[in-house]
Amino acid sequence: MKHLLLTAAAAVSLILPAFAEEPAAIPSPGEIVAAAPASDWVAIAPSDLLVMDLAPDAKGKARRVVIQLIPAPFSQGWIGNIRKLAAAHWWDGTSVNRVQDNYVAQWGDATEKKALPAGLEVVPESEYVTPTKGTGGTNRSVTQDGRPLVLSWSGRYPGWSWTDADDAYSTKRSFLAGWPFASTDGRIGWPVHCYGAVGVGRNMSPDTGSGAELYAVIGHAPRHLDRNIAVVGRVVSGIEHLSSLPRGTGALGFYEDAAERVAIRSIRVATELPAADQPRFEYLSTESDSFARYADARQNRRDPFFIKPAGGADICNIPVPVRPTPAK
Template identity: 40%
Template sequence: MRLSIILPALLLVTASAARADDTPPAAPVLAQVLAESTTFDWRQPKAEDTLYMDLPGGRVVIELAPRFAPEHTANIRTLAREGYWNGLAIVRVQDNYVVQWADPGAGDATTRKPLGTAKARLPAEFEHTGTLPGLALIDSRDAYAERVGFVEGFPVGHDPQRGATWLAHCYGIVGAGRDNAADSSSGAELYVVIGHAPRHLDRNITPVGRVLSGMELLSALPRGPAPMGFHADAAHHVPITAITLASEIPAAERLPIEVFRTDTPAFQRLVQARRERHEEWFVDPVGRIELCNVPLPVRLRADSAK
């Protein structure tokens, strides 16, 4: 009995001494971080902030970002509740850039779909100023922001001098299209990033959320041949069956999605695991990471029957 207790202790001391003399312990790999995570490290998106976008190929799930775009989020909720997008279409698929959905008849006042009780014009919501609970900064060299990190699962840029934080245009981010005027968006015309992160859009347009699942249904769509990826031929538009708020359907019918929290020690370990790549395949452990290369794990709740 005594030997079984002392021997592991001796091995631990020996291993610790060896690490002190040689190199620090290797960072964990992503699979290890996820395997060791607890229920505390995961969260369920709020139903009132979750959109289900139903396409012929399946369902896309989008989480809205009311902390950064409260007026856009409120308008989008209204549009969804009133069925605005039902029967509209994806009209633009630009390679290495964005997929965009809108009213195909919006350019003609006689065929334009009414916005119902939603607002036709919203203020620009390009950044948030002031304290942000849950801001988790990461060590990363960034061309577009002095500091970068995450807030409630969303990638952000941060200016500590001005106390400003904004959503970054990483893969999967959803934004609201606008005209030249900064306050010309209604949230009715939305896009999602499907290519290399167009960070030049940061603080020039209002991001409203991000895709949690179903990106493959958007990123694999046929590219539009017209300028900027638009489908000039309406026959090539992808119809939208419906865009529905999760809060508008019975709880038992909602997708039991969980998202990895970004305000926990487990997330910092995840970032470390992706900065120091110690999977067997890697020859060079890299030692650096870009904001948009940090994975944001999503899973179905473990006790779900689905």
């Protein structure tokens, strides 16, 4: 019996270290974001937030949509117009007048008769893309589970990097200052139409739209619109107030009955609101190691639920994390 006990104890001693050396669970993209240090987050200036308050819903609940405007140098002609329209309170009393399933929710003056503020810029089609600048470049690598995640920095524009993209709309992709961009040659780039992107409605070319008519993407990313319509922002909060609206029954999802339209009470740049009412958000720096690991995890899901990693992801399936921050 003593011999058997010693044999059993020896067997256990061989088994226990194997359990102790089991690899740690592989973090999901969400867990990587949650673990990102405060230093990897970048505050969004209130002056870059557009706050749209819709009429309350049928139960009297407030509906607020917050849009982050794209930073310079991208789409700045339209951004300037949007700031002028907001300062003039031009959108007050207009409406959401088009909701097309798996596509967009659009707002503006349904009558097309409301006078626009003076001084709006006519923006050329050339502004749909932005040339990169500068020369030279560097490479840096981030380690993930012992594997190098190499990010090639072109150096043509400060902070601009390109990696190969295998999709029908571009050959290169980039994340710059918290925004997704695409390119074919690495010499020019353009913001892409992902879910929640806000664009400028227009008529036939060469009309590029003033910025008075805007839409938000509420369906599968319509990348065919890239370089054909200006992307001027993205919804960072309240997209559900647009995506859940009844679909219009008219052509292209326009509401046929004026009573179906959702009234817009006001649209303001956040700095025009009382300090206590100003929304505050921050995004995960796309130049951070945390974002590199998050992007890799979005492309190669190794967390326990997934059976086979896809080995890649469309740029719109790597949404830049944005989160609210408490008032100071």
